[in-house]
Amino acid sequence: MVENTVKPGEILLSVEDISLSFGAVRAISEVSFDIKKGEVRAIIGPNGAGKTSMLNCINGFYHPQQGTITYKGITRSAMKPYEAAAQGIARTFQNVALFKGMSTLDNIMTGRNLKMKSGILASTLWWGKAQKEEMEHRRFVEDIIDFLEIEAIRKTPVGRLPYGLQKRVELGRALAAEPELLLLDEPMAGMNLEEKQDMCRFILDVNDEFGTTICLIEHDMGVVMDISDRVMVLDYGGKIGDGVPDEVRNDQNVIDAYLGGGH
Amino acid sequence: MEDIIFELQFFLEVLISGLLTGSLYSLVALGFVLIFKASGVFNFAQGAMMLFAALSLVGFQELLGVHWTVAFVMAIAVMVLLAWCVEKFVLGKLVNQEPIILFMATIGITFFLDGFGQTLWGSDIKVMDVGLPTGSFDMGGIFIDKLELVAGFTAGALVLALALFFNKTKIGRALRAVADDHQAALSVGISLRTIWIIVWSVAGLVGLVAGIMWGSKLGVQFSLTLLALKALPVLILGGFTSIPGAIVGGLIIGSGEKLAEIYIGPFVGGAIENWFAYMLAMVFLLFRPQGLFGEKIIERV
Numbered sequence: 001m002v003e004n005t006v007k008p009g010e011i012l013l014s015v016e017d018i019s020l021s022f023g024a025v026r027a028i029s030e031v032s033f034d035i036k037k038g039e040v041r042a043i044i045g046p047n048g049a050g051k052t053s054m055l056n057c058i059n060g061f062y063h064p065q066q067g068t069i070t071y072k073g074i075t076r077s078a079m080k081p082y083e084a085a086a087q088g089i090a091r092t093f094q095n096v097a098l099f100k101g102m103s104t105l106d107n108i109m110t111g112r113n114l115k116m117k118s119g120i121l122a123s124t125l126w127w128g129k130a131q132k133e134e135m136e137h138r139r140f141v142e143d144i145i146d147f148l149e150i151e152a153i154r155k156t157p158v159g160r161l162p163y164g165l166q167k168r169v170e171l172g173r174a175l176a177a178e179p180e181l182l183l184l185d186e187p188m189a190g191m192n193l194e195e196k197q198d199m200c201r202f203i204l205d206v207n208d209e210f211g212t213t214i215c216l217i218e219h220d221m222g223v224v225m226d227i228s229d230r231v232m233v234l235d236y237g238g239k240i241g242d243g244v245p246d247e248v249r250n251d252q253n254v255i256d257a258y259l260g261g262g263h
Numbered sequence: 264m265e266d267i268i269f270e271l272q273f274f275l276e277v278l279i280s281g282l283l284t285g286s287l288y289s290l291v292a293l294g295f296v297l298i299f300k301a302s303g304v305f306n307f308a309q310g311a312m313m314l315f316a317a318l319s320l321v322g323f324q325e326l327l328g329v330h331w332t333v334a335f336v337m338a339i340a341v342m343v344l345l346a347w348c349v350e351k352f353v354l355g356k357l358v359n360q361e362p363i364i365l366f367m368a369t370i371g372i373t374f375f376l377d378g379f380g381q382t383l384w385g386s387d388i389k390v391m392d393v394g395l396p397t398g399s400f401d402m403g404g405i406f407i408d409k410l411e412l413v414a415g416f417t418a419g420a421l422v423l424a425l426a427l428f429f430n431k432t433k434i435g436r437a438l439r440a441v442a443d444d445h446q447a448a449l450s451v452g453i454s455l456r457t458i459w460i461i462v463w464s465v466a467g468l469v470g471l472v473a474g475i476m477w478g479s480k481l482g483v484q485f486s487l488t489l490l491a492l493k494a495l496p497v498l499i500l501g502g503f504t505s506i507p508g509a510i511v512g513g514l515i516i517g518s519g520e521k522l523a524e525i526y527i528g529p530f531v532g533g534a535i536e537n538w539f540a541y542m543l544a545m546v547f548l549l550f551r552p553q554g555l556f557g558e559k560i561i562e563r564v
């Protein structure tokens with residue numbers, strides 16, 4: 001795999017003219033946009049606008065019928081999700097997809113999966129070496145746990161945690177992969193005000209401290225406008241607005257889509 | 264007084280024999296649980312895999328005249344190859360299909376393995392000879408079958424090894440992750456392909472060990488696949504997703520059917536050993552459908 005490095009401010013990922021349909025239903029039609037290295041990029045839009053479909057295209061769950069996706073200078077055709085993960089794309093899900101039977105610690109450890117070098121045989125046969133590696137990764141994961149302030153629930157099976165904390169653990173698992181591009185699908189959905197503020201703080205901290213590029217989906221406009229560098233607006237699968245928050249906020253098409261005018 | 268002691272000894276003898284036979288059921292059930300946990304498929308072919316593995320081992324021994332340990336390693340290689348083929352040509356093509364379709368596919372695999380195994384190695388009953396002890400010994404007036412004792416210890420060791428593998432290694436964690444949530448597992452870079460091949464290989468290895476034990480007991484023959492049916496009540500009792508459940512379920516079924524045969528049998532005309540397990544499972548289904556250790560499935564509405 002060719003490793004291209006992208007400098008801050010340059011284009012990390014660009015989506016060209018992609019369309020995705022399921023049978024007769026068009027989820028995305030001819031959308032182009034890009035994500036620059038180091039920015040917080042938001043995709044907003046009403047329910048069913050194609051936001052999650054867009055994330056699914058980027059990390060390889062869906063393969064658009066038309067158009068291309070270029071990541072770190074490499075244009076790719078159909079890519080598998082674990083290949084996307086191997087190239088530094090991590091994500092969270094709208095409906096929290098955690099491993100419910102496993103503890104917080106184990107969940108976040110799975111995020112280190114790709115960073116662990118010992119193969120199948122090695123980790124079974126050369127116990128000592130694999131154990132040493134495990135310890136190193138464990139240290140990294142403990143740092144993430146500290147960072148997200150979830151020390152108290154390290155050993156708790158995540159199925160038992162309240163929703164807001166589950167979302168935080170899921171963010172931790174994504175961070176454990178040390179991603180270059182972090183995709184967050186409605187990280188603040190279903191949270192109360194305090195939890196939302198915490199989550200905003202974590203997102204901004206991740207962006208600041210680790211320089212991680214973030215692409216997030218929200219339909220709560222208010223929150224997004226505060227933390228994003230640029231915002232794209234989708235409606236009925238098409239792009240209706242794109243720009244810095246102030247531009248988007250005053251865009252007539254966007255206002256119509258959100259207030260229900262024009263439909 | 265002597266009568267009571269004799270009765271007690273007899274009871275213990277039946278119980279121990281039942282428990283040890285039960286551990287053999289557990290071995291078969293274990294293969295089902297592994298695959299069900301990791302891919303959500305009820306693998307109907309587990310019995311056929313057990314027969315195929317045992318046939319391969321005996322076949323290599325006869326054909327090449329090698330020591331059984333060499334044949335054992337070769338049989339493992341065959342099961343890994345089989346796992347690879349199953350993923351490549353069957354499961355890999357059926358990702359995201361309904362469970363019933365995957366189940367039908369495993370029925371297909373069953374018949375393929377039955378036929379192919381007999382084409383390769385012949386259909387006559389073969390003798391499994393890996394030097395396991397035969398006969399029984401006397402322990403304080405209780406007779407214990409040596410082969411059954413070995414089988415019991417092997418089952419225990421295998422479960423311990425699997426538990427360590429699942430809980431302490433990176434692959435084990437990946438396996439549990441896949442079992443919990445396919446999509447999330449993919450997103451952290453776990454390859455479903457690799458995991459499935461590993462799981463089917465391990466299930467093949469468990470099948471091989473079960474095949475050796477049952478083969479030594481009954482001879483390597485077609486009817487071994489039918490033993491897989493005995494694993495069903497074991498799974499219903501223990502729960503489809505639990506490794507300890509497979510063990511406990513096997514022990515309950517094994518001892519239950521032996522004790523029932525001896526103590527209830529005479530009142531209903533005997534021969535209840537063959538259907539007791541299924542009846543027990545059915546009663547169990549009515550009261551605890553998820554099994555003793557299975558996860559309770561609560562559908563959110």
